[in-house]
Amino acid sequence: MKHLNILLAMTVVWSAMTGSLSPLNLLLGVAVSALSLWLVREQVDATASKVRPLRFLLLCGLFFRELALSAIKVAVLVVQPKMRLKPGIFAFPLSLTRDFEITLLANLITLTPGTLSVDVSADRRLLYVHALDCSDPAAAKRDIANGFERRIREAFPL
Amino acid sequence: MTPDDLIHATTTFALLVLSLALALTVWRIRRGPSLADRVLGLDMLVAIAIGFIATIAIRTGFNLYIDIAIALGLVGFLATVAFARFILARGLSPERPQTAPATTGARQPKHGKARQAARRKRRGER
Amino acid sequence: MEAMMGAEPVGMAVAVIVIVLLVAGSLFSLLAALGLVRFPDVYTRMHSASKAGTIGSGLLLLAAGIHALDGAILLRAIAGFFFFLLTAPVAAHLLAKAAHQAGERLHPVSVIDQMPQDKTGSAG
Numbered sequence: 001m002k003h004l005n006i007l008l009a010m011t012v013v014w015s016a017m018t019g020s021l022s023p024l025n026l027l028l029g030v031a032v033s034a035l036s037l038w039l040v041r042e043q044v045d046a047t048a049s050k051v052r053p054l055r056f057l058l059l060c061g062l063f064f065r066e067l068a069l070s071a072i073k074v075a076v077l078v079v080q081p082k083m084r085l086k087p088g089i090f091a092f093p094l095s096l097t098r099d100f101e102i103t104l105l106a107n108l109i110t111l112t113p114g115t116l117s118v119d120v121s122a123d124r125r126l127l128y129v130h131a132l133d134c135s136d137p138a139a140a141k142r143d144i145a146n147g148f149e150r151r152i153r154e155a156f157p158l
Numbered sequence: 159m160t161p162d163d164l165i166h167a168t169t170t171f172a173l174l175v176l177s178l179a180l181a182l183t184v185w186r187i188r189r190g191p192s193l194a195d196r197v198l199g200l201d202m203l204v205a206i207a208i209g210f211i212a213t214i215a216i217r218t219g220f221n222l223y224i225d226i227a228i229a230l231g232l233v234g235f236l237a238t239v240a241f242a243r244f245i246l247a248r249g250l251s252p253e254r255p256q257t258a259p260a261t262t263g264a265r266q267p268k269h270g271k272a273r274q275a276a277r278r279k280r281r282g283e284r
Numbered sequence: 285m286e287a288m289m290g291a292e293p294v295g296m297a298v299a300v301i302v303i304v305l306l307v308a309g310s311l312f313s314l315l316a317a318l319g320l321v322r323f324p325d326v327y328t329r330m331h332s333a334s335k336a337g338t339i340g341s342g343l344l345l346l347a348a349g350i351h352a353l354d355g356a357i358l359l360r361a362i363a364g365f366f367f368f369l370l371t372a373p374v375a376a377h378l379l380a381k382a383a384h385q386a387g388e389r390l391h392p393v394s395v396i397d398q399m400p401q402d403k404t405g406s407a408g
Binding site for chain 2: 294295296298299302303306307309310311313314316317318320321326329330333337338340341344345347348349351352354357360361363364367368371374375378379381382383385386388
């Protein structure tokens, strides 16, 4: 069932990229999507997960706002004549368990102001995050836990 | 002044700014000091090249350039990933010794063999 | 194919949007490159390249898509923008992980490093 959804989404992307909605092109899109899905069939997790659409849109909105803010913040930091940096790597304790949730969180963290995810520990309990301002790791951890992690859990309930 | 003239003038400005960015990035690639810095510089170089292509697409009105820019983005991502795997497999060759910051985890000095190989490689280059 | 040449003249509103995107995109690229030069170590440089750099090239691509005045091309440009947005953090974090495992040290101004470096798996 989930494979069908992925196939549908890939076909939509295909028709968007090729810029044509003719039946023949859609058929080609389905064929290409099926072929590529078949190639990665081992890696695709077939268990469907629930999504709350509204919460998911909210997460997307948060993502774009944070992205714009982070780009501007880095730009401002770069042009300052004397950069006040306190960089460091701190370990963030994960409460999310599923792979795609951790991936999503890591990507979101990378695109937030001043933080960049470096690695996940082998047991998937710790996420190592590099921060430009690491003078207060506890506050940074709290921000992530109350911001992105909570939003992700709300968007994808177990 | 027509809108087209304005856009043309702006593309000239954008091309100049991007050239400056390109020069700075090339300086970083030349300077190093480690392999990771150079790979990061190449990643940035691809991003700037995409910007160049997009600007030229606007300047010439030849919209097929946009597809080329997207394709370059795809290739650039794969190249960065491949380089990262390469660093994982081979290790770095630092040219500038640094003192470590306060750590909680144990730090281990680099493998003697790997360091020797790195030095040999560097000598070969110069 | 008529999509090849955007020969028709653009309106003032479109021109203003394109100009703003062009200036913002090129300036973000320049600042990202400047960050690449000015930041002290590879991890802080990664911040500059993965955020400002992505936004810079993405905005320029959007400008090109809007300037084309063609829905299909604009859609393609937006898809490309999303693609850059999705891949930039992946590339950055893979590179940071590789650098850290290979022994690249943080700059002395760094205050803390809680990540163990003596991991056995060099992930072949």
